[in-house]
Amino acid sequence: MQDLNIAASTSSPSIQTDWSAGMVRLGGDSYPENAFELFRPLLDWVGAYLGSDHGPLQLELRLLYLNTSSIRIMMDVLDQLEAAHGQGRAVSLRWFYDSRNARVADLAEEFREDCSFPFEIVAE
Amino acid sequence: MTTLDILGLRDTFEQHRILMCFNGPFSASLIEEIGMALRRHLESVSVSPGSVMDVFAVYIELTQNIRHYAREKSLPDELTRATVVISLTADGRYLVSAGNKLFAADGEQLLARIEALAALDKAALKAAYKEQLRQPRAPDATTGAGLGLIDMARRASEPLSARLQHLENGMAFFSLEVVI
Numbered sequence: 001m002q003d004l005n006i007a008a009s010t011s012s013p014s015i016q017t018d019w020s021a022g023m024v025r026l027g028g029d030s031y032p033e034n035a036f037e038l039f040r041p042l043l044d045w046v047g048a049y050l051g052s053d054h055g056p057l058q059l060e061l062r063l064l065y066l067n068t069s070s071i072r073i074m075m076d077v078l079d080q081l082e083a084a085h086g087q088g089r090a091v092s093l094r095w096f097y098d099s100r101n102a103r104v105a106d107l108a109e110e111f112r113e114d115c116s117f118p119f120e121i122v123a124e
Numbered sequence: 125m126t127t128l129d130i131l132g133l134r135d136t137f138e139q140h141r142i143l144m145c146f147n148g149p150f151s152a153s154l155i156e157e158i159g160m161a162l163r164r165h166l167e168s169v170s171v172s173p174g175s176v177m178d179v180f181a182v183y184i185e186l187t188q189n190i191r192h193y194a195r196e197k198s199l200p201d202e203l204t205r206a207t208v209v210i211s212l213t214a215d216g217r218y219l220v221s222a223g224n225k226l227f228a229a230d231g232e233q234l235l236a237r238i239e240a241l242a243a244l245d246k247a248a249l250k251a252a253y254k255e256q257l258r259q260p261r262a263p264d265a266t267t268g269a270g271l272g273l274i275d276m277a278r279r280a281s282e283p284l285s286a287r288l289q290h291l292e293n294g295m296a297f298f299s300l301e302v303v304i
Contacts, residue, residue, distance in 0.1 A: 103173070
């Protein structure tokens with residue numbers, strides 16, 4: 001599976017994957033009109049990675065504002081992680097945020113409520 | 125003698141404490157451009173990062189909803205025309221308002237939905253939000269599937285308020301106000 005290295009735009013986040021390290025990094029704002037189109041490659045990559053027996057998967061997020069369309073897709077990504085976790089796969093997520101902006105922590109916290117895998121929210 | 129009464133327009137803006145106003149067809153890139161200007165403005169007047177995000181989020185959901193509606197109904201570009209106003213309330217809170225033309229029947233449904241949301245407190249809104257988030261998505265659906273209104277209601281400091289004004293040929297003008 002080819003790694004993704006998508007640069008951020010005004011309304012879409014940077015998306016980077018590293019198959020050999022088992023790492024996904026997302027950063028920036030996400031409010032495209034059609035978030036599904038934007039995140040499709042990421043959903044596919046995560047699905048392929050978790051379908052392989054490669055090893056642990058770690059997500060490192062520095063996302064700021066997400067529109068509701070992006071939130072919905074992000075939930076699909078986290079559902080993939082949750083399912084893998086349920087089958088004993090090592091998955092984890094760390095969501096970094098600027099301590100001056102508590103809204104980002106609130107957003108991360110709402111996602112965390114529906115996850116049972118290791119999920120850290122880290123102020124920077 | 126000028127054709128446009130700028131002073132009259134200015135008085136209206138001053139009276140309603142309007143910071144930004146746009147009227148016309150909204151393209152995806154225009155939503156971004158105006159959004160960036162709005163964000164920079166709010167940051168420059170030292171609004172807290174959380175409030176900047178709330179105002180921005182409501183602006184984005186409102187304008188994207190209007191575009192999604194026009195696309196869903198395959199309406200002509202004329203109906204992606206919308207009026208969006210960012211202003212301050214008398215007590216200094218941000219007010220995001222928007223209006224657009226739609227089919228009157230759709231407007232009635234929307235109005236009922238907003239009235240239902242207005243009756244919910246923050247905890248009930250959160251529950252409604254989580255429930256909506258878990259609704260199965262149609263394979264071809266591109267939007268947040270109705271999450272937008274709930275998201276706006278959660279960011280608002282007052283219940284959402286809406287108005288439907290009937291026009292000719294089964295059309296209506298729908299206006300929504302969100303106080304942050």
